[in-house]
Amino acid sequence: MRLKRRSWLSLGLMGLGYAFLYGPIASLVVFSFNKSRLVTVWGGFSTQWYGELFRNRQILAAAWLSLKIAALNASFAVALGLFAGLALARFGRFRGRSLLAGMISAPLVMPDVIIGLSILLLFVVMQQLTGWPETRGMTTILIAHVTFSAAYVTVIVQSRLVDMDIAMEEAAMDLGARPWKVFMLITLPVISPALLAGWLLAFTLSLDDLVIASFVSGPGATTLPMVVYSSVRLGVSPVINALATLILLVVTGGIVVAGVVMHRREGNARRKITPVGAGRRAVEDRV
Numbered sequence: 118m119r120l121k122r123r124s125w126l127s128l129g130l131m132g133l134g135y136a137f138l139y140g141p142i143a144s145l146v147v148f149s150f151n152k153s154r155l156v157t158v159w160g161g162f163s164t165q166w167y168g169e170l171f172r173n174r175q176i177l178a179a180a181w182l183s184l185k186i187a188a189l190n191a192s193f194a195v196a197l198g199l200f201a202g203l204a205l206a207r208f209g210r211f212r213g214r215s216l217l218a219g220m221i222s223a224p225l226v227m228p229d230v231i232i233g234l235s236i237l238l239l240f241v242v243m244q245q246l247t248g249w250p251e252t253r254g255m256t257t258i259l260i261a262h263v264t265f266s267a268a269y270v271t272v273i274v275q276s277r278l279v280d281m282d283i284a285m286e287e288a289a290m291d292l293g294a295r296p297w298k299v300f301m302l303i304t305l306p307v308i309s310p311a312l313l314a315g316w317l318l319a320f321t322l323s324l325d326d327l328v329i330a331s332f333v334s335g336p337g338a339t340t341l342p343m344v345v346y347s348s349v350r351l352g353v354s355p356v357i358n359a360l361a362t363l364i365l366l367v368v369t370g371g372i373v374v375a376g377v378v379m380h381r382r383e384g385n386a387r388r389k390i391t392p393v394g395a396g397r398r399a400v401e402d403r404v
Contacts (some may be wrong), residue, residue, distance in 0.1 A: 198270025233332030
């Protein structure tokens with residue numbers, strides 16, 4: 118009886134926790150189809166606010182700018198994070214390692230306000246000394262986002278490389294493969310799930326950022342979080358509910374697709390596992 122009571126209590130607490138986390142999101146999705154302009158009063162089912170959303174040029178322009186910045190930021194962050202992760206995981210002790218590790222750890226623990234203010238001061242000093250950047254806009258936001266996104270990607274790549282068995286890399290080099298070929302045919306496919314996870318994380322961090330973008334943006338560059346924040350300050354509009362619902366749908370679809378791709382890659386990797394006696398032949402086939 119006590120075990121049953123404990124199980125029911127655990128289920129009840131878990132249900133309350135999930136309701137607290139996902140209840141507001143569910144209500145947001147429901148009220149995005151509300152006919153009434155008041156977001157807390159149900160006036161009937163309607164999709165008019167989705168039409169209003171796609172006719173709002175300010176939101177569409179901000180969304181397109183945010184998507185471009187997020188995609189470029191994720192790509193640059195993965196490239197930088199890959200090389201930084203390789204340096205920290207494969208090159209052992211070298212001069213400047215402690216400095217590099219500190220520079221990577223700093224954006225992870227530093228408040229966004231401090232990061233945004235420091236990058237803004239950097240741009241101001243650079244403009245006074247070199248004349249660049251003339252104006253703050255998409256380029257300055259991109260640089261600021263890459264600054265902290267690359268740190269997250271580096272941690273993910275480094276952890277994957279540390280857990281990776283280097284026996285296949287050593288076997289490939291023993292068979293005559295050059296380091297670049299070993300990296301392209303052995304290392305890169307193994308850490309590709311970590312690169313995909315890092316890209317998605319960097320994309321999400323950039324798309325979600327408000328504080329840092331507010332510091333480094335200019336009059337001609339307004340991201341989607343900035344538009345949403347400015348509109349919410351004047352009162353929540355059903356258009357924002359419709360926008361949030363579409364973002365939730367896209368994010369959920371992206372997570373599902375990424376999960377399916379990673380699951381298939383993991384399944385294919387498990388099928389290719391060979392006995393110890395056939396390991397040399399498998400490496401020979403790849404290199």
